[in-house]
Amino acid sequence: MESSKPKNIAVKRTIFRGLVLLVSSLALIVFLFPPFELMDYVSYVLTSGFNVAPEALLMIIDLLLLLAGYWLANSVYLFLFAGRLLSGFMVEVCSRLSLWNRAFNRRGLVSLVLAGGIIVFWHVPLIMDAALLSYGLHLIMHASTLFAGFLIFVGFRMLSPNQRLLTYLLGCKGMAIFGAYLCVAPIVVYGSYPFYEQAEAGATMIAMCVASDAAIIPVWLRRYFTKGKD
Secondary structure, three states: OOOOHHHHHHHHHHHHHHHHHHHHHHHHHHHOOOOHHHHHHHHHHHHHHHHOOHHHHHHHHHHHHHHHHHHHHHHHHHHHHHHHOOHHHHHHHHHHHHHHHHOOOOOHHHHHHHHHHHHHHHHHHHHHHHHOOOOOHHHHHHHHHHHHHHHHHHOOOOOHHHHHHHHHHHHHHHHHHHHHHHHOOOOOOOOOOOHHHHHHHHHHHHHHHHHHHHHHHHHHHHHHHHHHHO
16 A cells, blocks of 8 residues: 555656646647637737737747647656556557657657658748748648647657757757848848848847757756766
8 A cells, every 4th residue: 555655646746747738738729829810919919019020920939839749749648657657558558659659760860850841841931921821721830830849759758868958959050040041141031021020030030049058058068067976
């Protein structure tokens, strides 16, 4: 009886964390997928009241969708982990899922490359311009970005903590390079936006990269020096 108490506590904590992540991801998804009229109103308030360029707003929304997909995948993983502690059947299910992931997603490269491909695909100028002109295609773009966040979590599960940080930093550097290009490009890359909004979107991407560096690099350095002391 006493030995089951730690397991019950672990299950409760895992389920609680899963519920928090599930509710957070669903709340973020609902906020980013409002009805069409409400979406127009929110965009109008942000672009006119807070002077946010629509293209910069789109970049921020994509980043939040990646985060929502990551949280959603994390919550699913936690629920499966809790089920594995309670049921022998779930142990078998989780073992098979793990084997399939290791067989078809070696070191997380397949899911990470696929997630990166989804992001790059929707930022091709002709494709993004078409998505901005079609509400249905626009929703597909956001839904696939959400799925890309799910894939990133699956890939990160196969990496060490330092490899996850490095992969995230490399992704941020790619975003910063593209943002710098948008700032100095002599032509309008996306036909749906004027030149000054393109430059503001590029500056937003660089700012998000700098913010990520400021948050992650200290964590990485702390892990490095802590490991050296051990």
